[in-house]
Amino acid sequence: MRHDFRQAAGFQQDLLDLPMSVRKAAAQVLVDIVEGRLRGQLLEVHSATADLSDCRKVYFDPNPQSRPRYRLVYLEASGKVTGISVVAVSVGQRAGLDAYTRAPKNLGR
Numbered sequence: 001m002r003h004d005f006r007q008a009a010g011f012q013q014d015l016l017d018l019p020m021s022v023r024k025a026a027a028q029v030l031v032d033i034v035e036g037r038l039r040g041q042l043l044e045v046h047s048a049t050a051d052l053s054d055c056r057k058v059y060f061d062p063n064p065q066s067r068p069r070y071r072l073v074y075l076e077a078s079g080k081v082t083g084i085s086v087v088a089v090s091v092g093q094r095a096g097l098d099a100y101t102r103a104p105k106n107l108g109r
Contacts (some may be wrong), residue, residue: 002087004036004085006086006087006105008075008087008089010102010106011020011089011090014091018070023059025070025085026070026091029060029085030074033086039076040057043073049103049104050104052104054075055076055103057099068094068096070106072090072099073091073099074087074088075087075089076077089103
């Protein structure tokens with residue numbers, strides 16, 4: 001099965017806004033998603049953010065012993081011919097819905 005990975009506009013800046021240890025953890029989360037070892041929860045419509053119901057979320061933290069402090073938002077599409085396509089949308093702190101507020105901008109919504 002073929003795997004395709006892309007980044008939404010602005011995702012790279014989201015990564016750069018985070019500490020290096022968080023960037024590395026986010027990169028590992030993306031590898032796990034693309035390779036099918038991890039699948040996030042579907043998002044629902046939330047009044048505080050744009051409609052992200054076509055996206056999925058994964059909570060993570062560079063310290064596996066702590067409660068996850070970060071969130072990664074991505075889009076997933078699959079088909080019999082194309083395999084799995086993952087678009088990294090946004091990444092940020094869980095606090096203040098940071099990743100959710102970045103996502104619409106990165107998607108141009």
